[in-house]
Amino acid sequence: MTDPHDLTHDPQQQPGGTASEGGAVPASPVAAAPATSATSATSAESAPSAEPDTQSVAVEEGAPRVRRYRPPRFLGLDMAWAPRNSSGGAVMELTEDGDVKLTSAGSMRAHEDILGWVARNRGRSGCVLAVNAPMIVENTGGRRPCDVLLEKHFAAVDSYQVNTVNASQPRMMGRALMRMGFDPHPGAEGDRLIETYNQPTQVLLFDAERPIRLKIGPVGSRKEAVDRFRELLYEKLGDANPRLVDSPALDALIDADLPSSNGSRVGELEERLEAVLCAYTAAYLYVRGPEACAMLGDLNEGYLLIPMSRQAEAE
Numbered sequence: 001m002t003d004p005h006d007l008t009h010d011p012q013q014q015p016g017g018t019a020s021e022g023g024a025v026p027a028s029p030v031a032a033a034p035a036t037s038a039t040s041a042t043s044a045e046s047a048p049s050a051e052p053d054t055q056s057v058a059v060e061e062g063a064p065r066v067r068r069y070r071p072p073r074f075l076g077l078d079m080a081w082a083p084r085n086s087s088g089g090a091v092m093e094l095t096e097d098g099d100v101k102l103t104s105a106g107s108m109r110a111h112e113d114i115l116g117w118v119a120r121n122r123g124r125s126g127c128v129l130a131v132n133a134p135m136i137v138e139n140t141g142g143r144r145p146c147d148v149l150l151e152k153h154f155a156a157v158d159s160y161q162v163n164t165v166n167a168s169q170p171r172m173m174g175r176a177l178m179r180m181g182f183d184p185h186p187g188a189e190g191d192r193l194i195e196t197y198n199q200p201t202q203v204l205l206f207d208a209e210r211p212i213r214l215k216i217g218p219v220g221s222r223k224e225a226v227d228r229f230r231e232l233l234y235e236k237l238g239d240a241n242p243r244l245v246d247s248p249a250l251d252a253l254i255d256a257d258l259p260s261s262n263g264s265r266v267g268e269l270e271e272r273l274e275a276v277l278c279a280y281t282a283a284y285l286y287v288r289g290p291e292a293c294a295m296l297g298d299l300n301e302g303y304l305l306i307p308m309s310r311q312a313e314a315e
Contacts, residue, residue, distance in 0.1 A: 072286065073127035074100065075118065076279025078198075078271045079170050080109075081133060087114055088271030090279040091121050094242070100283040101247040105272040111169075115176060128192045128282035129182060132274055134167045135174035135195040136184060136302040141165075146297025146304050150197065153296070156210045157199040162302070186290045186305055194305045196281045198274055200294075201306050205240065206232045214270040222266050223258045229273055230254050237280055240310035242287045244280060281307055288312065 071093040078088040090105040104121075108114050118129065137144070143161045151159040164171060174193070178184065182193035202211040212229045214222065234254050237244035244250070253276065256269055284307045285293060292312070297303030 070125050071095070072125050073121060073123035074279045074282035074286065075121055075127055075129040076275040076277065076282060077114070077118075077129065077131045077133075078274035078278060079114070079131055079133035079173060080271075081167060081169055083109070083111060083169055085109070086267070086271060088268070088273075088275035089114070089117050089121075090272060090275035092276075092279040092283050094283065094287070095245065098287070099243045099245045100280065100287075101245050102250040102253075102276060102279070103247065104249050105253060105276060107268050107271060111173065111176075114173065115180070118177065118180070122191060126191050128194065128286050129177065130194050130196045130278040130282035130285070130305075131170070131174075132196060132198050132278050133170035133173075134162045134302060135170065135177075135193060136299065137162055137164055137167045137171040137174070138301055139163050144297065144302040146302050149296040150200065150304060153294075154200045154203060156203065157197075184299060186285060186293070186295065192282075192285075194282070194285065195303060196278055196306060197304050198277050200304075201277060201281060202229075202232075204294075205307055205310055206236050207310075208232070214274065215267070219263045219266055222263075222270070223261065226266060226269050226273065227258055230269075233273065233277065236310060241312055242283055250276075281305070 074092040074094075076088075076090040076092070080087045086107045086109045088105070088107055091103045092100045093103055095101055106117075108117055121127075122129070134144075139162075141163050143159075143163075147160065147162055150157065174184075174195075177193050180191075182191045183189075184193050184195075186192065186194055199211040202208050212225050212232070214225050214229060216222070217225075230253060234244075234250075253269065253272060258266070258269075261269070285305065288307075290305075292308055294306045294308055295303055296306070
């Protein structure tokens, strides 16, 4: 197994390729797609500037114009693979100090509810939407190349098969989001849609040997997992770049009463906490850029984008 903590950027890798065991592959027809390799899975693209967005404010004639800060939005979606199950959503914003804060988190179920939530929260200053589910699915059977790479680099993470049959719901949602104007290229200008996977993100951002498994087992063990997950989320991301700062929405999740919660309530906490980690991944991409992320796969057959480290190397 490749040590996931040793995924490093390969300066010789050219944009447009995809990782494979067989060596070089033809360049992707998608312009300037981030690079991957069999032993190094990071993008080689620069991110759009993380300069705060601003808006002019009308003032009295002759007075100097002032600029009002308008932060971008970072959306996280822990999407259910089946429409009968609920999905979690989280919204973050960049503060004037360059930190990120959680502004809201909730649950939704129907396809239309999810698209409506995205439309309401994307903001006028653009956003990055990170989804914990397959977005680009073109294979009819077996696994996508990025899923094979995931198992290679993260053997401790559950492997799974993503195809047009078992991932029809997220695949349909991915296409709907692209029709709404979201670009799946991690380095695109404007609204971006990225597929991420929280299990390896936990390994790299929480300094964990193995990810915490949510949504499995009896309610008692799930409560223990939720408690540990939110403890690491608060501790590790509060000491990261970008830094996750306190907010009422975050406090509501961190301080939610677990002992008195039933299975349904625990399920809501699980999906919302997963969505928070997705939203943080979106903020991480915006602030640190694609070059600070591992990109497994490509834009043609699907990819996973994963934050590499809590702090930049020079820090």
